[in-house]
Amino acid sequence: MEVVLSIDIGGTSTKLARVDQDYNVLNTTAIDTTRYMDEESYFSALYTAVRTLAGSMKDGEEIVGIGIGAPGGIPIDGTILGAANLPFSERVEVVRLFENEFEWPCFLTKDSYAAALGEGVAGAAVGMSNFVLITLGTGLGCGIVVNGQVVHGHTGQAGEIGHTISVENGRECNCGRRGCLETYVSASGICRTAFELMAARKQCSLLRSVPFNQLTAKMVFDAALQQDELAQEVFLRTGHTLGDKLAELVTIVEPEAIILAGGLTNAGAFLTEPAAERMEEQLLKSLRGKTQIMLSNLKVNEAALIGAAAFAWQNLKNVSVCQS
Amino acid sequence: MEVVLSIDIGGTSTKLARVDQDYNVLNTTAIDTTRYMDEESYFSALYTAVRTLAGSMKDGEEIVGIGIGAPGGIPIDGTILGAANLPFSERVEVVRLFENEFEWPCFLTKDSYAAALGEGVAGAAVGMSNFVLITLGTGLGCGIVVNGQVVHGHTGQAGEIGHTISVENGRECNCGRRGCLETYVSASGICRTAFELMAARKQCSLLRSVPFNQLTAKMVFDAALQQDELAQEVFLRTGHTLGDKLAELVTIVEPEAIILAGGLTNAGAFLTEPAAERMEEQLLKSLRGKTQIMLSNLKVNEAALIGAAAFAWQNLKNVSVCQS
Numbered sequence: 001m002e003v004v005l006s007i008d009i010g011g012t013s014t015k016l017a018r019v020d021q022d023y024n025v026l027n028t029t030a031i032d033t034t035r036y037m038d039e040e041s042y043f044s045a046l047y048t049a050v051r052t053l054a055g056s057m058k059d060g061e062e063i064v065g066i067g068i069g070a071p072g073g074i075p076i077d078g079t080i081l082g083a084a085n086l087p088f089s090e091r092v093e094v095v096r097l098f099e100n101e102f103e104w105p106c107f108l109t110k111d112s113y114a115a116a117l118g119e120g121v122a123g124a125a126v127g128m129s130n131f132v133l134i135t136l137g138t139g140l141g142c143g144i145v146v147n148g149q150v151v152h153g154h155t156g157q158a159g160e161i162g163h164t165i166s167v168e169n170g171r172e173c174n175c176g177r178r179g180c181l182e183t184y185v186s187a188s189g190i191c192r193t194a195f196e197l198m199a200a201r202k203q204c205s206l207l208r209s210v211p212f213n214q215l216t217a218k219m220v221f222d223a224a225l226q227q228d229e230l231a232q233e234v235f236l237r238t239g240h241t242l243g244d245k246l247a248e249l250v251t252i253v254e255p256e257a258i259i260l261a262g263g264l265t266n267a268g269a270f271l272t273e274p275a276a277e278r279m280e281e282q283l284l285k286s287l288r289g290k291t292q293i294m295l296s297n298l299k300v301n302e303a304a305l306i307g308a309a310a311f312a313w314q315n316l317k318n319v320s321v322c323q324s
Numbered sequence: 325m326e327v328v329l330s331i332d333i334g335g336t337s338t339k340l341a342r343v344d345q346d347y348n349v350l351n352t353t354a355i356d357t358t359r360y361m362d363e364e365s366y367f368s369a370l371y372t373a374v375r376t377l378a379g380s381m382k383d384g385e386e387i388v389g390i391g392i393g394a395p396g397g398i399p400i401d402g403t404i405l406g407a408a409n410l411p412f413s414e415r416v417e418v419v420r421l422f423e424n425e426f427e428w429p430c431f432l433t434k435d436s437y438a439a440a441l442g443e444g445v446a447g448a449a450v451g452m453s454n455f456v457l458i459t460l461g462t463g464l465g466c467g468i469v470v471n472g473q474v475v476h477g478h479t480g481q482a483g484e485i486g487h488t489i490s491v492e493n494g495r496e497c498n499c500g501r502r503g504c505l506e507t508y509v510s511a512s513g514i515c516r517t518a519f520e521l522m523a524a525r526k527q528c529s530l531l532r533s534v535p536f537n538q539l540t541a542k543m544v545f546d547a548a549l550q551q552d553e554l555a556q557e558v559f560l561r562t563g564h565t566l567g568d569k570l571a572e573l574v575t576i577v578e579p580e581a582i583i584l585a586g587g588l589t590n591a592g593a594f595l596t597e598p599a600a601e602r603m604e605e606q607l608l609k610s611l612r613g614k615t616q617i618m619l620s621n622l623k624v625n626e627a628a629l630i631g632a633a634a635f636a637w638q639n640l641k642n643v644s645v646c647q648s
Contacts (some may be wrong), residue, residue, distance in 0.1 A: 175609070253577075254479065
């Protein structure tokens with residue numbers, strides 16, 4: 001049975017698995033990305049993990065390629081534009097490195113594109129050829145699928161909706177600009193909104209006893225569950241900001257569904273209801289009621305692994321994997 | 325030689341031509357759309373024009389299909405959602421009507437999608453597989469090409485960037501909402517901006533002697549050419565509003581080029597320079613300098629005709645027509 005070795009590079013951990021052509025994740029392992037201080041020691045540890053995983057194959061399994069998803073991954077040239085939370089800040093030619101090290105063809109894509117492919121082949125978007133995946137975690141990632149293919153863009157950087165402007169001259173963003181969607185709609189955005197509201201309002205809140213650097217989105221969610229009105233208002237505002245942007249996105253690419261994934265989606269209806277309501281309100285009449293907002297149904301750890309494998313299968317077989 | 329009969333339905337006139345597989349427009353004719361008061365009389369005149377055009381074929385030409393581009397055209401089901409400036413306001417099943425009337429297979433798409441295809445096969449975007457066409461006329465039309473295919477969206481309504489919001493609670497739009505891009509960046513938007521500036525400022529302007537209902541974008545352009553500072557400021561503001569939106573669009577789909585077409589582009593650098601400058605300023609660093617802004621190089625009357633033919637050829641041969 002042919003399998004692909006799939007690798008999901010993340011700032012905290014780097015996960016690896018063998019994935020078969022039916023997108024079964026056969027077994028998973030991981031290395032701790034934060035333990036490595038430079039490119040060399042990180043990739044050396046990653047190669048070892050790949051060899052170990054390859055060595056644990058069952059009889060009859062045959063590795064036919066490697067698929068990698070990574071933040072800053074550029075599918076067009078197989079490089080990673082070093083990101084702040086990876087052990088390398090310069091551009092690294094990852095596909096070339098892997099193909100020098102191993103005998104298998106290697107394919108690399110951005111983590112958010114991989115996650116979108118994962119939803120398309122095994123998650124909430126199975127059977128859809130036009131959909132968008134938005135991952136709400138520390139930041140906001142996005143992968144757009146049109147006519148069954150991920151939109152990579154001219155140089156492999158499409159889908160950066162987290163860095164479109166939501167508020168002119170708004171909050172400072174890691175990218176050096178101000179007012180990006182991601183500074184409002186993300187785990188850290190939730191916390192910033194909570195403090196903004198505490199500063200603006202006089203109402204009581206469970207959150208008033210927590211220092212800025214200790215507040216987490218989960219604490220805001222727990223407070224909202226305990227009927228803390230300020231915390232509920234935080235989610236309402238976050239949902240509205242998201243809904244405004246989703247309306248723009250629907251007007252431009254008109255997907256069948258927008259799939260939300262990532263840690264923040266644990267807030268469920270606190271977030272999705274105001275987002276969906278605002279999105280519908282902001283749409284052209286003829287576009288209303290056409291695009292569903294759904295939650296991902298894949299395990300958090302598996303979406304990107306499955307998607308990186310799907311990207312490899314897609315390239316190995318030269319077919320689009322998402323099709324209705 | 326195989327040819328397609330191409331039809332470009334517009335609010336003012338409906339143009340027809342025979343187009344060969346190399347996108348040569350063999351001859352053109354037109355009917356006056358405004359002369360017909362209802363669906364029946366309009367289509368009856370259109371059928372007659374089709375028969376006349378088919379009858380004027382040269383020896384050796386063979387019609388293999390009909391391609392139609394129309395405002396409100398839905399490529400997925402071959403219908404036109406009646407528009408305010410067409411002789412029918414309800415949904416009309418145009419492909420079915422044509423296939424009942426004629427022996428040839430018929431394919432219908434939206435006018436802005438056709439224009440994008442036209443640029444892709446014979447205009448400024450030849451050789452590109454990721455680009456956007458924006459038509460700046462009375463309104464603002466948009467066709468997005470990704471991986472060599474026009475983005476139709478889930479129900480055939482993608483690309484309505486003219487109806488994304490530029491100014492919250494801004495100008496009233498024909499669509500019933502407020503602040504749409506099209507109310508700022510279009511011929512009528514230019515006139516509205518001129519009056520807004522005349523109201524806000526005290527500076528002299530050639531435009532102060534023109535009543536609201538007589539001002540045209542061309543008059544604003546002529547004044548700008550005569551160093552009228554207020555008129556020049558109108559184009560600067562329009563360019564900035566356009567540039568802000570193009571930055572959003574580039575961040576989402578990252579095209580190789582944005583092609584501008586339509587009457588307003590006669591203003592040339594008055595419009596494109598502030599648009600390009602603002603777009604670059606508003607982009608993520610890693611996206612700067614990657615997307616060109618270009619002017620269409622097709623004749624105004626031919627872009628949509630060529631594109632409607634390209635849409636028919638694409639469907640007849642089952643291939644994508646835009647590829648690098």
